[in-house]
Each structure stands twice: as structure tokens, then as C-alpha cells.
Amino acid sequence: MNYEPVIGLEVHVELKTNTKLFCGCSTVFGIEANTQVCPVCLGLPGTLPVINAKAIEFAAKVGLALNCTVATHSKMDRKNYFYPDLPKAYQISQYDQPLNMNGYLEISSSSGTKRIKIVRIHLEEDAGKLVHAGGKAGRLDASEYSLVDYNRGGVPLVEIVSAPDLNSGEEAYEYLTSLKNILLYIGVSDCNMEEGSLRCDANVSVHPKGSSVLGTKVEVKNMNSFKFCKQAIEYEIKRQIARLENHEAILQESRLWDITENKTRVMRSKEEAHDYRYFPEPDLVPIILSSEWIDGIKESLPELPSEKQKRFIQSYQLSEYDAKVLVNDQSIAAWYELAVQAYPTNAKGIANWMMGDLAAQLNENKTDIFKLKIEPQHLAELVELIDQNVISSKQAKDIFLEMFQTGQFPKMIVKSKNLIQINDPLIIEQAISKIINEYSQIVQQYKSGKQSVFGFLVGKTIQATDGKANPKMVNEMLKKNLDV
Amino acid sequence: MDLSYAEVRYIAKLARLELSEKEVESYTAQLSTVLEYMQQLDELNLKDVEPLTHVFQMQNVFREDKVAMSLPQKQILQNGPEVQSGHFKVPQIL
Numbered sequence: 001m002n003y004e005p006v007i008g009l010e011v012h013v014e015l016k017t018n019t020k021l022f023c024g025c026s027t028v029f030g031i032e033a034n035t036q037v038c039p040v041c042l043g044l045p046g047t048l049p050v051i052n053a054k055a056i057e058f059a060a061k062v063g064l065a066l067n068c069t070v071a072t073h074s075k076m077d078r079k080n081y082f083y084p085d086l087p088k089a090y091q092i093s094q095y096d097q098p099l100n101m102n103g104y105l106e107i108s109s110s111s112g113t114k115r116i117k118i119v120r121i122h123l124e125e126d127a128g129k130l131v132h133a134g135g136k137a138g139r140l141d142a143s144e145y146s147l148v149d150y151n152r153g154g155v156p157l158v159e160i161v162s163a164p165d166l167n168s169g170e171e172a173y174e175y176l177t178s179l180k181n182i183l184l185y186i187g188v189s190d191c192n193m194e195e196g197s198l199r200c201d202a203n204v205s206v207h208p209k210g211s212s213v214l215g216t217k218v219e220v221k222n223m224n225s226f227k228f229c230k231q232a233i234e235y236e237i238k239r240q241i242a243r244l245e246n247h248e249a250i251l252q253e254s255r256l257w258d259i260t261e262n263k264t265r266v267m268r269s270k271e272e273a274h275d276y277r278y279f280p281e282p283d284l285v286p287i288i289l290s291s292e293w294i295d296g297i298k299e300s301l302p303e304l305p306s307e308k309q310k311r312f313i314q315s316y317q318l319s320e321y322d323a324k325v326l327v328n329d330q331s332i333a334a335w336y337e338l339a340v341q342a343y344p345t346n347a348k349g350i351a352n353w354m355m356g357d358l359a360a361q362l363n364e365n366k367t368d369i370f371k372l373k374i375e376p377q378h379l380a381e382l383v384e385l386i387d388q389n390v391i392s393s394k395q396a397k398d399i400f401l402e403m404f405q406t407g408q409f410p411k412m413i414v415k416s417k418n419l420i421q422i423n424d425p426l427i428i429e430q431a432i433s434k435i436i437n438e439y440s441q442i443v444q445q446y447k448s449g450k451q452s453v454f455g456f457l458v459g460k461t462i463q464a465t466d467g468k469a470n471p472k473m474v475n476e477m478l479k480k481n482l483d484v
Numbered sequence: 485m486d487l488s489y490a491e492v493r494y495i496a497k498l499a500r501l502e503l504s505e506k507e508v509e510s511y512t513a514q515l516s517t518v519l520e521y522m523q524q525l526d527e528l529n530l531k532d533v534e535p536l537t538h539v540f541q542m543q544n545v546f547r548e549d550k551v552a553m554s555l556p557q558k559q560i561l562q563n564g565p566e567v568q569s570g571h572f573k574v575p576q577i578l
Contacts, residue, residue: 017549024552033570037560038552054549075537082500084574131571147571150560275498280537288543 002209003244005237006217007172007202008164011179012157013189014126014197015058020154021125022049022092027156029195033149041125041154043088048283051076055156056099056287058188059123060297062158063100065186065304066118066179070294074099076123076281081274084148085127095278098122099287105162105182106306107174108324116175117163128153129196152196164203164214169234176200176226177328181305185330193224200229204236206244215240215250220264222256232257236264308333316340316347325355335369335376342380349383357400373407382410390414391421392471422468425477431464432478446482454478487516 020027023040040047063070077095103118129152134144160179166172180191180198191198200223205215220236223229235257240250255264303311305327312323312333327333336354340347358379362369382400385391391399391414399413406413414420422428435457436443446453458478462469492512496503503511554560557570566573 019549019551024547024550025554026551032557034560034572035557035570036554038554042560050545050547052549053546056546080498084572084577130577132577144576146574146577147568148574149571277498282538285538285540285542285545 001245003206003237003241004209004211005167005233006164006205006207006214007166007168007233008217009160009162009166009172009175010201010203011160011162011176012126012199012201013062013160013183013191015055015156015158016187016189016197017052017054017058017156019052021052021055021123021156022154025154029197031151033147033151036151037153041087042150043086049092051284051287052156055123056289057297058156059099059121059158060289060294061186061188061301062160062183063103063121064294064298065182065301066100066103066105066121066160068100068103068118068121070100070289070297071097072289072291072294073097073286074289075286076284077278078281079124079276079278081276083127084146085130085153087128087150087153091125091127092281092284093124093278094122105175105178107171107178109168109171109174114165114171116165116171119161119163121158121160124157124159126152126155126157164205169230169232169237172202172233173226173230176229178305180226181328181330185302185304187302193226199224200226202229202233202236204233204240205250206237206240215244216252218250218252218264219254220257221254221267222258228257228259231262232264235262239264316351318348318351322348322351322355326351329369331369338376339380342377343384346383346387349387350379353379353383353400357397358404361404372404374404375407378403378407378409385410385414389421389423389470391419392468394471395419395421395467419468421470422465423470423473425473427465428461428469428473428477431461431469432474432481434464435461436481443482454482457482487512487519 014027017027019025020041023038025036025038025041028036040049060070074094074097076092078090079093079095080090082089098120100121101119103121104115105118106113106115108114128148128150131147131149132143133147162175166175183189183191183198189197193199202220202223203217204220205217207213207215218236218240220232223232236255243250254267256267257263258265308327309320309323312318312326313320316323318326326336332354336350339350339354343350358369358374362372365372379400382396382403386393386396391410396410399410399419402408402413403410439457439460442453442457446457458471458474461474461478462471489508489512492508492515493503496508496511561567561570561572564572
């Protein structure tokens with residue numbers, strides 16, 4: 001039978017505010033345990049939460065960037081459950097009146113652009129961090145006790161819930177990378193999976209293709225990179241199909257991705273139905289946002305990746321692929337535009353250098369592009385020198401490396417190393433005569449039909465000019481000489 | 485409206501309350517009476533009334549995103565029955 005996977009993603013994103021959602025405790029990551037905690041986020045009796053205005057602003061930004069309707073009237077709710085990461089025994093979240101609803105995100109898939117609906121984006125507080133220790137430390141189901149750090153407890157979080165519109169691990173990967181890029185563009189989160197500021201759970205089911213009935217869904221957790229997310233979803237799809245083919249039922253359960261075994265396994269949980277008994281948070285009054293305020297937030301959004309990509313294609317005549325690679329990183333896109341401003345004549349040439357030699361160096365050095373010694377104006381000048389035939393592309397590669405290492409303008413390097421390309425036919429002619437004399441045997445081979453030695457002669461001629469002869473001219477002139 | 489014995493047991497479990505047989509019996513009766521009393525509200529016609537989540541006419545109580553002092557770690561941990569290397573130590577969760 002032909003099966004169709006159906007996937008929905010829940011993404012938790014920590015907002016980059018200075019303070020927690022309901023108190024003034026700092027949100028800095030990596031600080032000593034339980035030192036960013038106060039009576040409010042510890043849930044001590046008699047304390048009252050007060051909402052951080054910045055968190056509302058950031059959450060609304062997320063909603064607007066993902067094409068949601070921002071609610072003019074929303075409220076916080078209390079979600080009740082006992083778990084040591086929640087000192088209050090409830091989490092303040094949003095239930096039936098989330099801040100953002102009905103949005104979408106467009107991803108590129110094998111069948112072109114695909115619109116993934118976003119059901120809701122609500123605001124809530126993060127829980128504390130548990131370290132499972134003793135026994136098989138690190139594994140929740142095999143540890144003897146847990147250690148609790150409440151520094152993270154109360155940090156503002158948005159939960160972004162997609163509709164089950166994704167149909168493969170690849171699409172989920174695309175969705176996550178696009179989502180992360182948008183969040184980085186609007187500057188509301190670091191989206192650092194290693195530090196837990198972006199976390200993802202997937203709901204995965206399969207059903208016969210064309211069927212309108214959805215299969216039983218399994219929740220997959222513990223995927224701490226987009227790559228693992230894709231792998232876990234792909235594994236889970238195969239596992240479920242194999243079970244169905246075997247006439248075995250799919251159990252509704254939570255599974256976690258086991259990095260060492262490369263498979264999902266059942267998460268042991270207490271035999272207890274989730275019954276959160278949500279009710280309106282009595283300690284917090286409603287959040288009423290005027291449409292003027294919402295419009296203001298919308299106007300404050302920067303150009304988003306998809307818009308930038310379209311503009312790059314139009315203004316700079318880039319291919320869709322080139323534009324996508326460049327806008328994938330906000331800094332790289334900005335750097336590119338500065339370079340193009342300095343030399344607008346060849347935007348495509350600059351893009352090629354950025355995606356080739358510069359990208360290779362960036363990968364090796366793993367740093368922000370604006371922290372490099374090489375500056376946009378430098379690259380612009382290099383491309384201009386090539387276009388004006390001052391240097392050859394081959395020379396440019398060496399000059400580029402030097403620019404990268406020293407931060408010098410290419411003209412300086414060309415001058416100090418006397419690298420100017422030789423375009424003078426007389427000098428080239430001299431070099432050619434010299435090589436024809438020196439390699440008369442090889443010239444004979446060429447004349448008797450062995451075309452493959454031509455490249456050798458070109459190389460030798462260029463060498464004879466210390467690598468400075470215009471390769472195109474050498475090619476043409478040598479051919480003329482030999483073919484007489 | 486009568487609550488069942490099982491419902492009271494379930495509610496007690498959610499609230500982490502340990503109840504004796506006798507307590508369950510008496511709470512079943514008491515809670516049923518409370519619910520019955522509240523049910524009088526069902527007689528009101530609320531067709532055109534918006535649900536109310538708060539009795540005060542207040543909205544948008546926000547604060548600025550300014551860092552304030554947290555408590556010293558020692559004070560934070562002082563009520564923890566068990567503490568280990570700056571953390572609260574809690575029994576096995578599962």
C-alpha cells in the first residue's frame with residue numbers, strides 16, 4: 001500500500017528579553033544554578049506576577065512575521081500539573097485565547113512552494129531545568145534522583161504550533177530552517193538549540209494515501225538539532241509503516257529520539273491521563289492590544305527572508321538558488337548588499353565570490369562575516385579589477401586569499417606584488433615565440449593532431465610571464481600561431 | 485448534581501491528596517452539595533453575556549523589561565528539603 005506521512009511540529013522558542021516573563025530576574029544563559037531566581041518565579045505564597053511588556057511585543061512580532069492575526073483580546077491561563085521543574089505546580093500559559101492565530105509559513109518543497117498553516121502561537125513561561133543523576137545518569141527513566149535549577153523557570157517562551165501540513169522529514173527540516181531564519185531576522189530569539197532556546201517536538205502519523213482519516217499520532221521528543229529532527233521523523237515514518245504492514249496497531253505514545261541508537265524509543269511515563277484543568281489565571285488581567293499598536297509592531301518588522309530573496313532576484317538578477325543562499329544569513333545578506341553598493345555593475349559576480357571562496361573561508365573560520373578582516377568594498381574592488389581585465393580570475397584567487405588574511409584592498413596587493421595582468425599583445429607574442437622555440441617537439445605533436453597538448457603550451461606561456469599574461473589572449477594568440 | 489466516588493478519587497489524585505475511604509465518602513456528599521448550589525447559575529439566561537475572566541475592570545498591567553535583583557542562591561535553596569551542589573534535589577521522577 002502507498003502511505004502518506006502526516007507531520008505537525010510544535011516549536012518552543014525562548015524570547016530574548018532581558019528579564020523573565022513575570023519578574024525582573026535576568027535571563028542570561030549559563031549562570032550558576034539557582035542564582036537568577038526570586039520569590040515570584042519560585043512561586044512563593046503571596047507573590048504576584050507582572051507581565052513583561054517586551055515579551056508581549058516579541059510574541060506579537062513572531063505572530064506577525066508568520067502571517068498570524070494578533071488577538072486584540074487575549075489572556076493568560078493556568079495549566080495545572082505536578083512536576084519538579086514547575087515550582088508553582090502550574091505553568092502560566094495561554095489556552096483558548098492565544099496571542100496569535102491562523103498564520104502560515106511558506107517553504108520550498110520538491111513540488112514547489114508549499115504553504116504550511118500555523119494554527120496558533122501562544123505565550124508562556126519556561127520551566128526549570130532538570131538534571132537526571134545517579135543510576136544511569138542523564139536518562140530520565142534510569143536515574144535515581146534529579147537536580148533542579150530554576151534559572152530558566154519563568155523565561156518567556158512562545159510555542160508555535162503548525163497544522164499537520166508537512167509530509168516528510170525533508171519538509172519538516174525546511175520548515176524549521178525557514179522558521180529559525182525568520183526568528184533571527186526579527187531579532188526575538190537566539191534560536192540556539194544547544195542552549196535550548198529553540199526546541200522542537202513532532203507529531204507523526206501515517207495513513208493510506210488519499211484517505212481522509214488520519215492515523216494514530218505519535219509524539220517524538222528530544223530532537224536537539226534540525227538534522228536529528230529530520231532523522232527521527234524519517235525513522236518514525238518507517239517504523240509506523242512497517243507496523244501497519246504487519247497488521248500491528250500504532251500506539252498513541254510519546255517517543256524520544258535516541259542519538260546513540262539512531263532510533264526512537266518509548267518514553268516511560270506515569271500511567272495518568274493528562275488533565276491540566278486550565279482556568280483563567282486569576283493573578284493576571286487581560287491583555288488588550290489596539291489595532292494601532294499591532295500595526296505599529298507590523299511596521300517595525302524588518303524585511304523578512306522571503307521578501308529579501310524576491311528583491312535579490314529582481315534587483316540583482318540572481319537565480320533563486322543564489323538569492324536563497326545569500327538571505328539564509330542576515331549578516332551575509334547585509335554584507336552582500338554593501339559590496340553591491342560599492343560596485344553595482346556586477347552583482348552576480350560578487351554573489352559568486354561570496355558563495356564560493358568567501359563561503360569556504362567563512363566555513364573554516366566559523367565567525368560572523370562582519371568580524372572578518374576583508375570588507376565588502378574590498379571584494380567589490382576585486383570583482384571590478386577582474387571585469388576590467390586588470391587581473392585574471394586565476395590571479396584573483398590568490399589575491400583574495402591575501403585580502404582575507406590581511407584586510408588589504410586588492411589594488412594595494414596588485415601594486416605591491418606587481419600582479420597587473422599583461423594585456424599587451426607584444427609581450428604575449430614574445431612569450432609565445434619563446435615557448436614555441438623551447439618546446440618545438442610538443443608543438444610538432446600538436447600540429448600532427450594531438451590537440452591535448454594545447455593546454456600545456458598555454459600554461460607554459462603564462463608561466464613565462466610570471467603568471468600575469470591574460471589567459472584569454474594567450475589562448476587566442478597561441479592558437480593563431482600554431483594553426484598557421 | 486451527584487459526584488461519583490470514582491470522580492472524587494480522581495480529583496484527589498490530581499491534587500496529590502491521600503484520602504481514606506471515609507473521607508472520600510464524606511467529600512463526595514459535600515462536593516455534590518457545593519456543585520448543586522453553583523448550579524443555580526444555570527438558570528440565568530447568559531445568551532448575550534460575554535464570558536468574564538476577571539472581576540476587576542483592569543487590563544494591560546505590564547512592567548518594563550528591566551533586570552531586578554534576584555535572591556542569593558543560599559536563600560533560594562533554604563526551604564529545599566534536600567540540596568546538592570546549588571540545586572534542589574528531588575526524588576526519582578518516574
